[in-house]
Amino acid sequence: GPKVLQIPSHQIIDMGQMVTLNCDPVSNHLYFYWYKQILGQQMEFLVNFYNGKVMEKSKLFKDQFSVERPDGSYFTLKIQPTALEDSAVYFCASSRGLGYYAEQFFGPGTRLTVL
Amino acid sequence: GDSVTQTEGLVTLTEGLPVMLNCTYQTIYSNPFLFWYVHYLNESPRLLLKSSTDNKRTEHQGFHATLHKSSSSFHLQKSSAQLSDSALYYCALSDGGSALGRLHFGAGTQLIVIP
Structure with a gap:
């Protein structure tokens, strides 16, 4: 099926630095999303x-x-500057349209660790 | 605000037994849409099934769920668990009031199926 790619899969940076998380959405999709998941939440x-x-x-x-x-x-x-509480997995998603009829396809996530 | 509750963090089942994962939600909107996403290790979360009209059952890949507005529930069921069903399952809500695609996720239920 359609795939969303995320680059990198892991990123470790020092607090205060800038980070850019990249998402390659499904090619004909028009709507794009970011979700954040802190460990255990x-x-x-x-x-x-x-x-x-x-x-x-x-x-x-x-x-x-x-x-x-x-x-x-x-x-x-892009997060600039980063803070310790930004450590999480960030999921990108894309969809053709909106609402109920527009399935969101998710990427595998980027694990961001801020030291 | 809108929220989704999944009461079980971990469910361990023997292969062949029925599966039931609980999902209840809270929203002020009268026409919510509910979704089940499945997340296998090292893969992307993907849509398993989505709700239909009130009290109507929806099915996909052996799983089924029925939206019950009277009890604000959308429990996921399967008649016979398979080893390959072991994964993390998320229930998600789109409130319908926002036409912008935002999903509210539950905390997830880790399903482990053992031989």
């Missing part, structure tokens, strides 16, 4: 993105977070 919505714009973001999407998808390339999540 549930997956939580961060943001969704369509037509070059953030459509909705949660309170977890801090000012240090930004997303973009320049010219149909990777959909990225």
Whole structure:
């Protein structure tokens, strides 16, 4: 089936540094999402993105977070600067459309460790 | 706010026995959509099945679930567990009030099927 890829699978960085997480969504999908999962906790919505714009973001999407998808390339999540509490697995997802009829396809996640 | 509760963190079953994983939800919206995602180790979470109308059963790959608005539940069932069913199962809610695709996830239930 359709696959979402995420690069890298693991990232270890020092607190205060910048990190960019990359997502290669399904090719004909138009809507893109990031979810965050802290170890032992549930997956939580961060943001969704369509037509070059953030459509909705949660309170977890801090000012240090930004997303973009320049010219149909990777959909990225940038954190600058990072904090210890940003350590988590970040899942990217994409869908053709919205709501009930638009299945979200997930990537395998990027495990981010902030030291 | 919207939330999903999965009461069992871990379920261990002998192969051939029936599976039932609990999922209840809370939302102010009258038309919620519920989903079950399955997450195998080292793979991406993928959609297993999604709710239909109230009190209607939906089935996929031997699993089934019925949305019961009266009890705010969407429990996942299977008549006979197989070793290959061992995975992490997430129940997720789309409240329908947000047309923007945000999913609210439960904490997940780890299912282990033993011979």
